[in-house]
Amino acid sequence: MNAPTAPTAPVRHHRHPRRLPLQLHPSASWGVPAVLAVLYGGWVMFVTHNQGSTIPTAAIFGVVSAAVVGALCYALGRMTPGLMPEIRAVLYGTVLGCALGFLHSVSGGSVYRSSGIGLAAGLVMLGMSFYVFHVRAEHPRE
Numbered sequence: 001m002n003a004p005t006a007p008t009a010p011v012r013h014h015r016h017p018r019r020l021p022l023q024l025h026p027s028a029s030w031g032v033p034a035v036l037a038v039l040y041g042g043w044v045m046f047v048t049h050n051q052g053s054t055i056p057t058a059a060i061f062g063v064v065s066a067a068v069v070g071a072l073c074y075a076l077g078r079m080t081p082g083l084m085p086e087i088r089a090v091l092y093g094t095v096l097g098c099a100l101g102f103l104h105s106v107s108g109g110s111v112y113r114s115s116g117i118g119l120a121a122g123l124v125m126l127g128m129s130f131y132v133f134h135v136r137a138e139h140p141r142e
Contacts, residue, residue, distance in 0.1 A: 033073035040099065041066025047107045061106075069099055085133035092129045097122020 045062025049055060072095050080088045101118020105111065 029077055030074060033070045033077060036073050037066040037070025040069045040103075044103060044106055047103065051106070051108055065102075069095075085130065088133055089126050089130035093122040093124075093126030096125040 041062040043062075044065040045058045048061045049058035053061070076091055076095060080091060083091075097118040097120075100121040101114045104117045105114035109117070
């Protein structure tokens with residue numbers, strides 16, 4: 001009735017490799033914010049000059065904007081690795097939303113439209129960074 005069967009191979013469970021935290025070069029702690037600051041400041045300077053401002057005024061506006069964005073990005077990079085992923089996501093979303101809302105207001109957009117664009121961009125960044133921080137989070141093994 002029950003015929004003996006051939007022995008089956010043992011079942012192997014595939015274990016996912018442990019994700020290591022992303023190790024960046026030490027110069028990335030100031031290099032990435034510096035590049036972002038230069039790009040953002042140049043963008044603000046370009047938009048301000050195209051709105052009818054003189055070149056020296058646009059340059060000052062661009063340099064001040066670059067300094068603020070660079071300082072915020074540097075502070076985020078240094079301060080956030082020890083924070084909860086939810087707080088990190090909110091901070092990244094806030095910085096991006098404020099930067100893009102300000103840039104849209106510089107280009108001549110209304111306050112409501114600039115606020116809406118900043119809020120939408122901030123919420124998208126919040127969602128994306130929340131997802132990335134939770135996927136990359138180290139979960140304890142059971």
